[in-house]
Amino acid sequence: MSAPTSNEKRVVIITGAAEGIGRSIALRLAKDGFDLGLFDLPRAKDRLEEVVNKVQSEHKTRVVTVFGDASKEADVQRLVETVVQELGELYAMIANAGVGINRVLHETPTEELDRLLNINVKGVFFSYKYAAIQLIKQGKDGRIIGAASVASKKGLPEHAVYCATKFAVRGLTQSAALDYGKYGITVNAYAPGAIDTPLLNDLDDYHVNVDGQPKGSWKNSFQSPLGRIGQPEDVAKLVSFLVSDDASYITGQSYLVDGGLHFD
Numbered sequence: 001m002s003a004p005t006s007n008e009k010r011v012v013i014i015t016g017a018a019e020g021i022g023r024s025i026a027l028r029l030a031k032d033g034f035d036l037g038l039f040d041l042p043r044a045k046d047r048l049e050e051v052v053n054k055v056q057s058e059h060k061t062r063v064v065t066v067f068g069d070a071s072k073e074a075d076v077q078r079l080v081e082t083v084v085q086e087l088g089e090l091y092a093m094i095a096n097a098g099v100g101i102n103r104v105l106h107e108t109p110t111e112e113l114d115r116l117l118n119i120n121v122k123g124v125f126f127s128y129k130y131a132a133i134q135l136i137k138q139g140k141d142g143r144i145i146g147a148a149s150v151a152s153k154k155g156l157p158e159h160a161v162y163c164a165t166k167f168a169v170r171g172l173t174q175s176a177a178l179d180y181g182k183y184g185i186t187v188n189a190y191a192p193g194a195i196d197t198p199l200l201n202d203l204d205d206y207h208v209n210v211d212g213q214p215k216g217s218w219k220n221s222f223q224s225p226l227g228r229i230g231q232p233e234d235v236a237k238l239v240s241f242l243v244s245d246d247a248s249y250i251t252g253q254s255y256l257v258d259g260g261l262h263f264d
Helices: 020-032 042-058 073-087 110-138 160-183 198-211 231-244
Strands: 010-013 034-042 063-067 091-097 142-147 185-192 256-257
Touching: 010 020, 010 073, 010 110, 020 034, 020 042, 020 231, 034 042, 034 073, 042 063, 063 185, 073 091, 073 110, 091 110, 091 160, 110 160, 110 185, 142 160, 142 231, 160 185, 160 256, 185 231, 231 256
Parallel strands: 010 034, 010 091, 034 063, 091 142, 142 185, 185 256
Antiparallel strands: none
16 A cells, blocks of 8 residues: 555554454554554453554554443544544544354344444444544545444344344445545445454354354354465455555445455
8 A cells, every 4th residue: 555654644543453353453554654543442451552562663653542332422432532632633444343143033132132233333333423523524535444244245144133233334334435425535344254353263162162063163164265264464454455545436345355255
């Protein structure tokens, strides 16, 4: 990508930045030359500080950390306001925070339905909302990017609620792209398949406990035509492109990053 020069550092916010895909996005965008606003839950403080130490030891990156809950509107509003106050104008929002469960629809507790809707849908909605407000106020181009999934492209067994939330992210992304194109703001999403993250390991543990499968067998059943499970860095590379100037004519898309497991 064409990284910004030292006198025009761009600022990117990443939610769910302490581990997994969010961590890799933070490391990649620091390498690309962006300043970072990193957001996660208070319980992730130690892991998020490790990310901060790593990017600051390797790159000339200014970093602001904010702790809160992506499903809480006031927390997301505070996130954007804090980062802008500390680092300057916002350029991109990466609404990465998300959770998942394995459950057949009729076995899904209502509290789990609410949890996924709150984090995966409301969390993305609030991130898009307050990023858009800030970007429109600034009067310049910008980027908004959300976390969809292969589960946003087709229904999957034992993933009814998760699929519903990720289909919602695609809808939010497409509609937001139409709303904000006139401001020069692009809105896209990344749609990972099986990526080797703590979330995937948690889902694998579910099948160990429920189905009695050997540990790792469910996770490794997603071997792609490329012969491997995806790594968080594979998704970060796509995000690096989508926030670059080279992607200025791309909007409303949700890109699969799954090694060819599914075709769009």
